[in-house]
Amino acid sequence: MTTSLPRQHVLVFRELPPDQLARLQAVHEVTVANPRIAAQKPAFDAALATAQGLVGSSYPVTAALLAQAPRLRAVSSISVGVDNYDLAALHARGIVLCHTPGVLDETVADTVFALVMATSRRIVELSTLVREGRWKHNIGEDLFGTDVHGKTLGLLGFGRIGQAVARRAALGFGMRVLYHARRPVALAGTPLEGRAHHTPRDALLAQSDIVAALLPLTPATRGMLDASVFARMKPGSIFVNGGRGATVDEAALLQALDHGPLRAAGLDVFATEPLPAESPLRTHPRVTPLPHIGSATHETRRAMAVLATDNLLHTLAGERPAAVYDTAGSI
Numbered sequence: 001m002t003t004s005l006p007r008q009h010v011l012v013f014r015e016l017p018p019d020q021l022a023r024l025q026a027v028h029e030v031t032v033a034n035p036r037i038a039a040q041k042p043a044f045d046a047a048l049a050t051a052q053g054l055v056g057s058s059y060p061v062t063a064a065l066l067a068q069a070p071r072l073r074a075v076s077s078i079s080v081g082v083d084n085y086d087l088a089a090l091h092a093r094g095i096v097l098c099h100t101p102g103v104l105d106e107t108v109a110d111t112v113f114a115l116v117m118a119t120s121r122r123i124v125e126l127s128t129l130v131r132e133g134r135w136k137h138n139i140g141e142d143l144f145g146t147d148v149h150g151k152t153l154g155l156l157g158f159g160r161i162g163q164a165v166a167r168r169a170a171l172g173f174g175m176r177v178l179y180h181a182r183r184p185v186a187l188a189g190t191p192l193e194g195r196a197h198h199t200p201r202d203a204l205l206a207q208s209d210i211v212a213a214l215l216p217l218t219p220a221t222r223g224m225l226d227a228s229v230f231a232r233m234k235p236g237s238i239f240v241n242g243g244r245g246a247t248v249d250e251a252a253l254l255q256a257l258d259h260g261p262l263r264a265a266g267l268d269v270f271a272t273e274p275l276p277a278e279s280p281l282r283t284h285p286r287v288t289p290l291p292h293i294g295s296a297t298h299e300t301r302r303a304m305a306v307l308a309t310d311n312l313l314h315t316l317a318g319e320r321p322a323a324v325y326d327t328a329g330s331i
Contacts, residue, residue, distance in 0.1 A: 008316050009071075011047045014056030014078060017302060020309040028053070028316065035059055048072075055312050063089035076312035078304050080104060082325050083217040083244060091327035098311035098321050102160065103303040104295040109164030111294045112242035115266030116153070116169075116210055118288050119238045121145035122264075125285070146209075148173050154208030155179040156201070156225075157215045157243060163192065165212060165242075170195040178204045205232040210240065217244035225249060230256035236263045242294055245269035250281060257286055268294050 010024050012032045024030050031051070033044035036059065048068040054061070057078040063086045066072065075085065076098040090097050118124055122145045129135050129143075153169045155162045158179040169175040170192060177196040179185075184198035205211060211233060215221045225241075226249040233239070239262055241248055250271055256262040267281065268290040281287050295301060311321035 005317055008052040008073075009047070009050045010053040010055065010312065010316075011044070011051040012055050013044060013059055016055070016078075016309065017305050020305050023309055023313065024055075027313070053312050053316050055308055057084070059084060061085045061090075066090070066093060066095070074098065074312055074315040076308045076315070076321075077325075078308040081216060081244060083246075087325075087327045087329070096315050096321070097325045097327050098308070098315060098323055099325050100304040100307045100311075101323055103307055104300050105160040105164050107297050107300040108161050108242060108294040109168060111268055111290070112161070112165050112212055112214070112240060113168045115240045115242065115268065115288060115290070116212065116238070117148060119240065119264040119266040120148045120151075120210070124288050148175070148210075150174055150176075151209040152176040152178060152207055154199070154204040154211045155196075156204070156211065156213045157181065158185050158196075158198075159214070161242070162214045163196075165214070166192055166196045178208060180204050202232055205229065206234060208234060208237060210238045212240040213243050213247060215243040215247045217246050221247045223247070223249050225253075227252035227255065230262060233261050235261040237261060238264045238266070240266040242268050245271045245273065250279075254280055254284070257284060262286075264288070266290075268292055 008028050010028045010030045012021065012030060013035055015034065021030065031043065031047040033040045033047055035041045035044040045068065048065065050071055051069050052071050053074045053076065054072065055076040055078065061075060061084060066086065066089050072095055074096045075090065077085065078100060080099055080101045082097065082099055085097060122143065126143060153175045155166060155177065158181040162179060166177045166179065170177045178199040179196055180199055180201045187193045187196060213225060224247050230252055239253065248271065253265060257265060264286045266288040269292055270281065273292055275282055275289065281289060295304065307323060311323055314321040
């Protein structure tokens with residue numbers, strides 16, 4: 001990669017590992033300012049005026065923010081999802097948007113399947129029983145869980161993460177796997193050949209013991225999982241969300257938990273994050289909530305930071321980065 005180009009100004013708005021920050025500092029002028037921290041917000045706002053590259057995540061990069069960054073050439077997100085970015089505004093300005101697909105697929109799939117296991121076997125609920133000293137005798141049927149092996153798993157979304165979840169389910173637990181996507185995925189010659197089946201959404205909902213949503217957040221998917229979707233699910237089924245929280249109508253989810261058909265839900269994502277203290281999902285007895293930890297392992301978060309740094313360095317050097325997001329799809 002060329003390093004003799006003039007130094008440019010990079011604004012880091014989410015902390016990077018020290019060695020990745022050093023890579024940027026070796027060839028560019030770098031400002032580190034996290035706008036979520038009140039004391040750092042003024043430095044972030046001031047740096048936008050001259051920033052040519054941004055790298056970070058979990059902060060809205062809106063048209064208004066972009067207007068404060070007239071020299072901006074590239075944004076490198078330490079994430080796969082791009083719902084925090086105004087894609088149309090980026091496209092209109094010709095600003096390159098990069099993200100980090102691929103490096104987190106297996107880790108997120110682990111988290112999703114952990115929620116499948118935890119909700120089915122009531123792991124958190126029963127662990128709390130022991131921790132609180134309420135385990136006085138062998139549990140009765142009122143606290144029994146349900147088997148995972150041999151059940152039907154329905155996947156809403158069947159990209160790389162969905163396929164990784166399907167492998168765990170079909171190959172590891174002997175589950176029947178159905179998936180719904182815009183078009184069938186070519187599985188010939190893969191371990192999922194004959195084991196995962198493209199299925200109309202309503203049929204998937206009616207047949208699945210567990211439905212896992214792995215949908216990106218787009219105008220089409222926002223609020224897609226509503227009361228009509230939950231009403232079509234199998235009585236006593238489980239819902240897991242490892243995609244984006246705002247794809248779910250949370251009031252409808254609560255209704256489905258309290259009045260059927262859902263028996264339980266495992267949620268790693270929510271419409272508002274962190275989850276507000278007043279949200280009924282926080283304390284609902286049949287919800288297993290996690291603090292958006294899908295990719296939160298040391299190994300995977302480091303791999304994401306490395307890829308995001310690579311992406312930005314390549315883009316600012318006039319080279320093609322490994323993972324460009326096509327913002328043209330927003331227009």
